[in-house]
Each structure stands twice: as structure tokens, then as C-alpha cells.
Amino acid sequence: xxxxxxxxxxxxxxxxxxxxxxxxxxxxxxxxxxxxxxxxxxxxxxxxxxxxxxxxxxxxxxxxxxxxxxxxxxxxxxxxxxxxxxxxxxxxxxxxxxxxxxxxxxxxxxxxxxxxxxxxxxxxxxxxxxxxxxxxxxxxxxxxxxxxxxxxxxxxxxxxxxxxxxxxxxxxxxxxxxxxxxxxxxxxxxxxxxxxxxxxxxxxxxxxxxxxxxxxxxxxxxxxxxxxxxxxxxxxxxxxxxxxxxxxxxxxxxxxxxxxxxxxxxxxxxxxxxxxxxxxxxxxxxxxxxxxxxxxxxxxxxxxxxxxxxxxxxxxxxxxxxxxxxxxxxxxxxxxxxxxxxxxxxxxxxxxxxxxxxxxxxxxxxxxxxxxxxxxxxxxxxxxxxxxxxxxxxxxxxxxxxxxxxxxxxxxxxxxxxxxxxxxxxxxxxxxxxxxxxxxxxxxxxxxxxxxxxxxxxxxxxxxxxxxxxxxxxxxxxxxxxxxxxxxxxxxxxxxxxxxxxxxxxxxxxxxxxxxxxxxxxxxxxxxxxxxxxxxxxxxxxxxxxxxxxxxxxxxxxxxxxxxxxxxxxxxxxxxxxxxxxxxxxxxxxxxxxxxxxxxxxxxxxxxxxxxxxxxxxxxxxxxxxxxxxxxxxxxxxxxxxxxxxxxxxxxxx
Amino acid sequence: xxxxxxxxxxxxxxxxxxxxxxxxxxxxxxxxxxxxxxxxxxxxxxxxxxxxxxxxxxxxxxxxxxxxxxxxxxxxxxxxxxxxxxxxxxxxxxxxxxxxxxxxxxxxxxxxxxxxxxxxxxxxxxxxxxxxxxxxxxxxxxxxxxxxxxxxxxxxxxxxxxxxxxxxxxxxxxxxxxxxxxxxxxxxxxxxxxxxxxxxxxxxxxxxxxxxxxxxxxxxxxxxxxxxxxxxxxxxxxxxxxxxxxxxxxxxxxxxxxxxxxxxxxxxxxxxxxxxxxxx
Numbered sequence: 001x002x003x004x005x006x007x008x009x010x011x012x013x014x015x016x017x018x019x020x021x022x023x024x025x026x027x028x029x030x031x032x033x034x035x036x037x038x039x040x041x042x043x044x045x046x047x048x049x050x051x052x053x054x055x056x057x058x059x060x061x062x063x064x065x066x067x068x069x070x071x072x073x074x075x076x077x078x079x080x081x082x083x084x085x086x087x088x089x090x091x092x093x094x095x096x097x098x099x100x101x102x103x104x105x106x107x108x109x110x111x112x113x114x115x116x117x118x119x120x121x122x123x124x125x126x127x128x129x130x131x132x133x134x135x136x137x138x139x140x141x142x143x144x145x146x147x148x149x150x151x152x153x154x155x156x157x158x159x160x161x162x163x164x165x166x167x168x169x170x171x172x173x174x175x176x177x178x179x180x181x182x183x184x185x186x187x188x189x190x191x192x193x194x195x196x197x198x199x200x201x202x203x204x205x206x207x208x209x210x211x212x213x214x215x216x217x218x219x220x221x222x223x224x225x226x227x228x229x230x231x232x233x234x235x236x237x238x239x240x241x242x243x244x245x246x247x248x249x250x251x252x253x254x255x256x257x258x259x260x261x262x263x264x265x266x267x268x269x270x271x272x273x274x275x276x277x278x279x280x281x282x283x284x285x286x287x288x289x290x291x292x293x294x295x296x297x298x299x300x301x302x303x304x305x306x307x308x309x310x311x312x313x314x315x316x317x318x319x320x321x322x323x324x325x326x327x328x329x330x331x332x333x334x335x336x337x338x339x340x341x342x343x344x345x346x347x348x349x350x351x352x353x354x355x356x357x358x359x360x361x362x363x364x365x366x367x368x369x370x371x372x373x374x375x376x377x378x379x380x381x382x383x384x385x386x387x388x389x390x391x392x393x394x395x396x397x398x399x400x401x402x403x404x405x406x407x408x409x410x411x412x413x414x415x416x417x418x419x420x421x422x423x424x425x426x427x428x429x430x431x432x433x434x435x436x437x438x439x440x441x442x443x444x445x446x447x448x449x450x451x452x453x454x455x456x457x458x459x460x461x462x463x464x465x466x467x468x469x470x471x472x473x474x475x476x477x478x479x480x481x482x483x484x485x486x487x488x489x490x491x492x493x494x495x496x497x498x499x500x501x502x503x504x505x506x507x508x509x510x511x512x513x514x515x516x517x518x519x520x521x522x523x524x525x526x527x528x529x530x531x532x533x534x535x536x537x538x539x540x541x542x543x544x545x546x547x548x549x550x551x552x553x554x555x556x557x558x559x560x561x562x563x564x565x566x567x568x569x570x571x572x573x574x575x576x577x578x579x580x581x582x583x584x585x586x587x588x589x590x591x592x593x594x595x596x597x598x599x600x601x602x603x604x605x606x607x608x609x610x611x612x613x614x615x616x617x618x619x620x621x622x623x624x625x626x627x628x629x630x631x632x633x634x635x636x637x638x639x640x641x642x643x644x645x646x647x648x649x650x651x652x653x654x
Numbered sequence: 655x656x657x658x659x660x661x662x663x664x665x666x667x668x669x670x671x672x673x674x675x676x677x678x679x680x681x682x683x684x685x686x687x688x689x690x691x692x693x694x695x696x697x698x699x700x701x702x703x704x705x706x707x708x709x710x711x712x713x714x715x716x717x718x719x720x721x722x723x724x725x726x727x728x729x730x731x732x733x734x735x736x737x738x739x740x741x742x743x744x745x746x747x748x749x750x751x752x753x754x755x756x757x758x759x760x761x762x763x764x765x766x767x768x769x770x771x772x773x774x775x776x777x778x779x780x781x782x783x784x785x786x787x788x789x790x791x792x793x794x795x796x797x798x799x800x801x802x803x804x805x806x807x808x809x810x811x812x813x814x815x816x817x818x819x820x821x822x823x824x825x826x827x828x829x830x831x832x833x834x835x836x837x838x839x840x841x842x843x844x845x846x847x848x849x850x851x852x853x854x855x856x857x858x859x860x861x862x863x864x865x866x867x868x869x870x871x872x873x874x875x876x877x878x879x880x881x882x883x884x885x886x887x888x889x890x891x892x893x894x895x896x897x898x899x900x901x902x903x904x905x906x907x908x909x910x911x912x913x914x915x916x917x918x919x920x921x922x923x924x925x926x927x928x929x930x931x932x933x934x
Contacts, residue, residue, distance in 0.1 A: 005790075009715070019722060021864045030768070032838055033768055034725065038772070040830045040837070057890040058890040152788055156782060156790075352894060471919075
């Protein structure tokens with residue numbers, strides 16, 4: 001709270017007061033008066049500052065609205081531009097002469113204009129407002145944390161940062177795609193018909209003329225074909241073809257593997273955007289679309305249907321999926337994650353990590369010697385005087401003392417000889433224990449404890465979790481990842497383990513996908529389109545077998561299947577179907593070759609990725625199924641083309 | 655992203671503090687002339703003027719020290735000795751003469767000088783806030799030593815300066831100096847009253863008593879204020895802060911037992927892979 005400027009003045013005031021009390025030869029002396037004056041002024045300013053802080057904490061309210069044009073919105077569209085307005089209303093009587101406020105804009109947003117900060121005074125008469133414009137580039141969600149207030153006195157002796165948490169989370173729905181370029185076509189023939197229905201060239205409410213027939217009472221007059229009626233001299237009615245929609249089911253992989261990547265630019269975000277595009281385009285063509293979200297643990301199925309409510313629910317579902325973050329904690333990452341989480345905690349939760357409410361007693365910083373590898377040896381050394389009870393040891397010490405000091409009989413010499421290792425042991429014990437009270441161990445432990453308590457509160461964990469999070473690196477890393485993901489902060493993830501295996505490879509999700517596909521085939525009414533948006537990297541043919549079996553069944557039932565594989569954004573696509581030879585490691589070693597090694601690692605990663613892609617493409621391609629990289633615009637177009645092809649297909653059902 | 659423009663020295667708010675600062679220095683000079691300690695006062699004045707015009711950060715501190723030096727050593731023997739190596743006064747044992755007369759304690763020149771110093775300090779620090787920096791940079795930025803990232807310097811906009819501020823500065827300064835004078839006299843009366851004999855006061859004993867009473871006075875005032883303010887701030891604590899406080903207390907109460915359990919769990923986790931290896 002006290003700034004360096006305040007500290008300096010306080011020290012000077014104390015010094016002058018002290019000198020005024022000690023040095024002068026006449027009493028009272030003006031120096032003491034000057035010291036008292038400065039001290040008194042400092043006390044008055046401190047008192048007023050604290051009083052203002054208390055009033056501010058009690059009587060400040062903020063409200064935030066996000067507007068699209070003139071109306072406030074409860075959710076956003078990806079790519080949309082919105083105006084944010086934040087107002088601070090203070091109702092206290094004590095006026096705050098100087099505050100600096102800043103609204104933290106969401107992490108995934110692009111700031112287009114306006115200002116996120118404002119400086120002013122707070123009183124009951126006027127309201128401080130902030131206004132700025134943001135663009136929401138990717139689907140998922142945006143999170144407004146709250147407003148940071150920096151309050152200072154006019155001299156700059158005291159300063160306090162407060163954070164008014166008003167968390168507001170808005171879903172960002174996948175963008176609305178333009179389906180105008182996709183001509184609406186009608187399905188003429190069916191390959192697979194429902195039992196009892198042999199042709200779909202039945203009369204219906206389509207737009208293509210099917211037949212002309214005699215007028216029957218009750219036929220709508222607008223269906224009367226006037227020219228044939230005039231020719232035949234009797235009333236003829238037009239009959240139109242039945243319009244059969246296409247059913248399309250999108251299987252979206254939301255497993256850990258697709259969540260990896262830069263927030264908002266990862267494979268899952270792209271898959272969600274593609275799926276949302278298909279859903280909207282299909283809805284515009286009055287087709288039925290369903291979505292199946294699957295991961296390692298289960299599936300969530302929304303059966304194909306149509307209607308605006310269905311489309312909105314699908315888009316919401318995909319928006320929720322797009323915000324998922326990977327959570328695969330490695331105990332070794334605990335310290336890095338703590339370092340990443342602490343600045344966020346300091347900024348957003350300053351009152352919850354303050355020493356006043358969340359502190360660690362100094363005794364907790366003592367580092368137990370038994371926690372170290374040489375601990376038992378140190379304890380043994382410290383306890384060596386007890387060995388005096390053992391006669392052989394006494395004899396050995398006597399002999400040693402006789403050899404060294406030529407006086408084996410003295411009890412003091414004996415005791416001193418026995419105490420030397422104990423003294424050394426105690427010294428090491430003290431040194432090890434004191435290390436915990438010095439940096440970096442001290443700050444590391446304090447940070448860990450504060451974060452552990454904060455996570456326990458925020459994630460609603462039981463009280464015992466505090467100590468568990470302090471001691472258990474894996475549990476702490478998991479909670480820290482959750483905290484960072486909740487606040488949309490990026491965090492590092494190791495993609496490969498020590499054995500070079502891809503850590504996000506999942507066989508369980510292949511099983512889940514196969515089950516979901518089989519279920520969808522079982523419920524299919526017609527020849528349908530199944531789009532599998534799934535990450536299949538680093539899976540071999542044996543692991544893919546359940547999925548391949550389900551795809552074979554789908555093909556046998558004359559369904560169309562497309563496989564879309566999400567592609568990491570920063571990895572280039574392979575130029576052709578041949579794999580380049582594996583890159584050779586550089587011969588140079590040492591810090592000067594760091595760039596060469598980084599380049600080698602990158603090339604190797606790309607080589608491995610391409611190899612895995614070609615492998616999957618070969619396996620899936622054997623079944624006659626299209627497999628493609630998930631590129632946003634092109635993928636939507638491809639799926640819609642495939643749906644159009646089903647409509648236009650001229651194959652008759654036998 | 656801030657849309658606030660930096661202040662100029664021509665802004666009304668800035669000019670008003672310049673006026674207070676220079677007026678304070680002028681009164682300071684007159685009071686010093688009245689008291690006769692000119693040399694140190696002139697040096698202090700120069701430092702003060704440099705602080706106001708050039709924005710020297712060390713000016714207020716240096717000004718205070720020079721003023722105190724001038725008060726403690728009105729004949730400038732220390733200053734002259736530092737400059738020329740000679741003193742204008744022969745070194746002799748100091749006489750110790752506590753003043754008993756309260757009327758003599760209320761020296762107008764001393765009070766005016768104190769008032770002037772306070773007015774200058776207030777103006778100087780507020781000008782720093784208006785023209786240079788009103789709040790320190792973020793703790794996170796400082797700790798991480800991120801030199802690549804320059805946090806924008808926060809200055810108080812001149813439009814926030816009101817006319818009432820100047821009056822408040824003078825009012826507060828007057829009030830503070832009167833209180834300080836009162837405290838000073840009260841303290842010395844108390845010291846003298848506590849001494850058994852007024853005819854001979856032991857110098858050491860006097861110092862000790864003065865110190866003890868000063869510390870007691872300042873300490874009690876500070877303690878009482880802090881207690882009242884803490885009580886008030888606990889009253890406005892929000893629910894999450896109260897919850898984390900309780901969590902922390904529970905953890906403190908059962909920390910040793912919990913830690914023991916966790917150490918055993920850690921030991922088991924470390925041992926399990928080895929057991930699995932040996933069993934396989």
C-alpha cells in the first residue's frame with residue numbers, strides 16, 4: 001500500500017523527528033516541530049486514504065453491457081463487432097479524488113477502438129464510464145473478468161489496487177455462413193427406401209411437376225393447370241413431386257487431441273466452425289442435420305432434425321464445444337503452471353491472495369531435512385553422541401583421541417570427539433532447513449500455498465485439498481490448468497512423452513465413434529451422409545479397426561461417408577503423396593547450434609505429422625471414403641456438394 | 655489504451671500548485687531570514703525551485719534534510735566545515751537547557767517555516783503526480799523485470815484539480831502544524847512533569863523519556879487508528895474473502911496432520927512404479 005515515495009518521506013520524517021529529539025541543546029526545538037508536522041500530515045493522509053478505501057469497497061457498483069448496434073446481446077457471433085460499455089457508480093459520501101479504472105477485455109478478443117481505461121474522481125453525482133469496441137474472432141466464449149481500480153492519494157504516498165470482479169461469460173457462436181452460393185436441389189430418386197415405400201416420385205409439395213390428373217373436389221384451386229384444362233375441356237390439376245430432404249450427421253471429435261493448440265485457433269475451433277457452417281447451410285436447404293460430439297469418455301447425440309430452434313441448439317452446442325481446453329497434467333509442469341497462474345491471480349483475485357486472508361506461517365517455510373536424499377545421513381550424524389552408549393564406539397573414540405591428542409583418558413576429549421560429527425550434522429540440518437526460508441524455495445512455497453487455497457475456493461474443493469495441492473504436483477497441475485483454461489490463458493502442453501509417443505492419441509475415442517456411427521446407421525431412414533470430423537493421427541490400422549468396420553457397414557448400406565481430419569494450423573500441408581526423407585540431426589552441438597536444433601525438431605515434427613497423415617489416408621482410402629484436411633471454407637463446400645450429389649444421384653433402388 | 659492527453663504546465667490545475675509551491679518557498683525564505691539561518695536555507699530554496707521547475711525527484715527529500723540541517727545548525731558550522739574544512743565556532747561541550755516557558759515554544763517564525771515547508775511539499779508531490787507519475791507501475795511488471803514492456807505512466811489529469819483543493823491544502827497544513835505544535839508542547843511538558851526534579855534534569859534521562867513518550871504518543875495514535883480502520887474494513891469484506899479466510903484458518907489448525915497424510919501419499923506414489931516394475 002505504501003509506495004516508495006511514501007516510504008522515503010516516512011523515513012525522512014522519522015529521522016528528522018529523531019534528530020529533533022536528540023541533537024538540540026534547547027527544548028522544544030523547531031526540528032522536532034518540523035518532524036511532528038510531517039509525521040502528522042502523513043498520518044492524516046493515511047487515515048483519509050484508508051477511510052476512502054473502505055467506503056469504496058462498500059459502496060461501489062459496476063454494470064456492463066455488450067451491445068450489437070443499439071441493443072444489448074446475451075451472446076455473440078464469431079467475427080462480429082460489439083460495443084462494450086462499463087459504468088461505475090459510487091454511492092458513498094466520502095469523495096474519492098483520484099481513481100484509475102481499467103476494464104479487462106476478454107483474452108480472445110481483438111480491441112478495435114475506444115479505451116479500456118478511464119481516470120477520474122468518484123462521487124455520488126456522476127458515473128465513470130468506459131466504452132470500447134471488440135471483435136470476437138473465433139467461436140467459443142468470451143469472459144469479462146471485472147474492473148481493476150487503482151486508488152491513490154494525491155501525493156502518491158499510498159496506492160491500492162482493487163479488483164471488482166463481475167465475471168460475465170458470453171458464448172460466441174460459430175459464424176453465420178453464406179449459403180447463397182449453394183443451389184438448392186431436390187432429391188429425385190432414392191437408393192434406400194423405407195419399408196413399404198418403393199418410389200419417392202410420389203405426389204407431394206415439392207417444386208418439380210410430377211403429373212397431371214383430373215380435378216377432385218377439395219383440390220386447391222391454385223393447383224389447377226389452366227391450359228390443359230382448356231384443351232381437354234375439363235378441369236385438370238397439377239401434381240408435384242414429393243420433396244425428400246437429406247439427412248446428414250456430423251460426428252465432431254471433442255477429445256483432448258483436438259483441443260490442443262492456440263486458444264481460438266486450435267483444431268476443435270475449426271471443426272466447430274465447419275460443423276456450424278454445414279448446419280446452417282443445410283437448414284437453409286431444409287435438410288435435416290444432426291450432431292454427435294464424442295471424446296474418450298462418451299458421446300452426446302442430437303439426432304437429425306430441422307427447424308430454427310434445432311439449428312440454434314446445434315450452434316450453441318458447437319459453440320460450447322469450441323471453448324473446451326485440453327487438460328492433461330504432467331507433474332513436472334506444476335511449477336511452470338504456478339508461474340503462469342500467479343500473475344492472473346494477482347490481477348483478478350488480489351483480495352483473495354492477500355496476506356491478510358491467505359498467508360503461510362513462517363514456520364512452514366522450514367525445509368525438513370528428511371525430505372532430501374541425504375536426510376537420513378544428516379540425522380544419523382546429529383544423533384552420533386548416542387553412540388557413546390555403545391562400548392566399541394567408545395573404545396574407537398578413545399583410540400582416536402589417544403592418537404590425535406595423546407590424552408585418551410579425559411571425558412571432555414571423549415565428549416568433544418563424539419560431538420564433532422553431531423555438530424556437523426546439526427549444521428547441515430540447519431542449513432537445509434534455512435534454505436526453505438530463502439528464495440527461490442520460499443517464494444515457490446508461498447506461491448503454491450496461495451494458489452492452492454485459491455483453487456480450493458474457486459473449484460469448490462474440500463478443505464483438505466489445500467495441503468494436497470501443496471504436496472501433490474499432479475493434482476496441482478490439473479487444477480492450475482483448469483484455472484488457466486477458465487480464464488482463457490494459454491499454457492504449455494507436452495505433445496510427446498519421453499518415449500516419443502503422442503500423448504493425445506486416443507483409442508477409446510475411436511471405439512466411441514464406431515459405436516455412435518453404428519447407432520446412426522441403425523437409425524438411418526434413407527441414404528444419408530455421415531461426416532466424421534476426427535483426429536486419427538498416430539493410430540495404426542489395428543487401433544482404427546472398430547471405426548473401419550463401422551464405415552464398411554455404412555458403405556454397404558449405401559450411405560455416404562466423408563472423413564475430415566483436423567490439421568494443426570502451423571504445420572504445412574504435404575505437397576504430394578510421397579513422404580520426404582526424415583531430416584538428419586545437425587552435427588553441431590552447443591548453444592551456438594540452438595537454431596539449427598530447433599529447426600531440426602520442427603522439421604522432424606512436420607515429417608512425423610505428414611507420415612501419420614499419409615498412413616491414415618491410405619487406410620481410410622482403401623474403403624473408398626473421401627478423407628480430407630479440415631480447412632474451413634473448402635470443407636463446408638465439400639460437404640454441401642456431397643449432399644447435393646446424393647440428391648441428384650440417379651441410381652435406382654432395386 | 656488511454657485517451658487522456660498528458661498535462662501541460664499551462665493547465666489551470668498545474669498552475670495553482672506551482673503558485674502554492676512558490677508561495678511556500680517564499681514564506682520559507684522570509685521565515686529563515688527572520689531566524690537568521692540563511693546559508694542552508696538558500697541552498698534548500700535552490701533545491702526546492704529546481705524541484706518545482708525541473709521536476710527533480712530527490713528535491714523534497716533533499717529540501718527537508720537541508721531544512722533540518724539549517725535548524726539544527728543555525729551557524730552553519732557543519733556546512734562550513736564540510737566546504738572549507740573550518741568551523742566558525744570552536745568545538746565545545748554542548749550546554750543542555752530545556753525551555754520551560756510554553757509561551758516561548760509558540761515561535762511564530764518556526765510555525766510559519768513549518769507551514770511553508772508543508773505547503774511546498776504538498777505542492778511538489780502533487781505536481782509530480784500531475785506531470786510525471788501519480789501511481790507506481792504494476793507489481794507484476796516490476797517483479798518480472800519486463801523491460802521489453804513499458805507500462806504507460808499514470809498521471810493525474812489536470813482537469814480533476816478543483817479550486818477547493820488549494821483551500822484544503824492550506825486548511826490541512828494549518829491544522830496539522832497546530833496539532834504538531836500542541837503535541838510537541840504536550841510531550842515536553844509531560845517529560846518535564848515526569849522528572850522528579852526540575853532544577854536539574856539529567857540529559858540522558860531526558861532523552862530517554864522524550865523518546866519513550868514520542869514513541870508512545872505516535873504508537874498509540876497509530877494503533878487506535880489502525881484498530882478502528884481494521885474493524886471498518888472487516889465490515890466491508892466480501893463473501894469470497896471471508897470464505898478464503900476461514901479456509902486458511904482451518905488449514906492452519908490442521909496443517910500438521912494433513913501434511914503427514916500427504917507425505918505418506920507422496921511416498922506411496924513414489925514407491926508404486928517401483929513395485930509395479932518388480933512385479934512385472
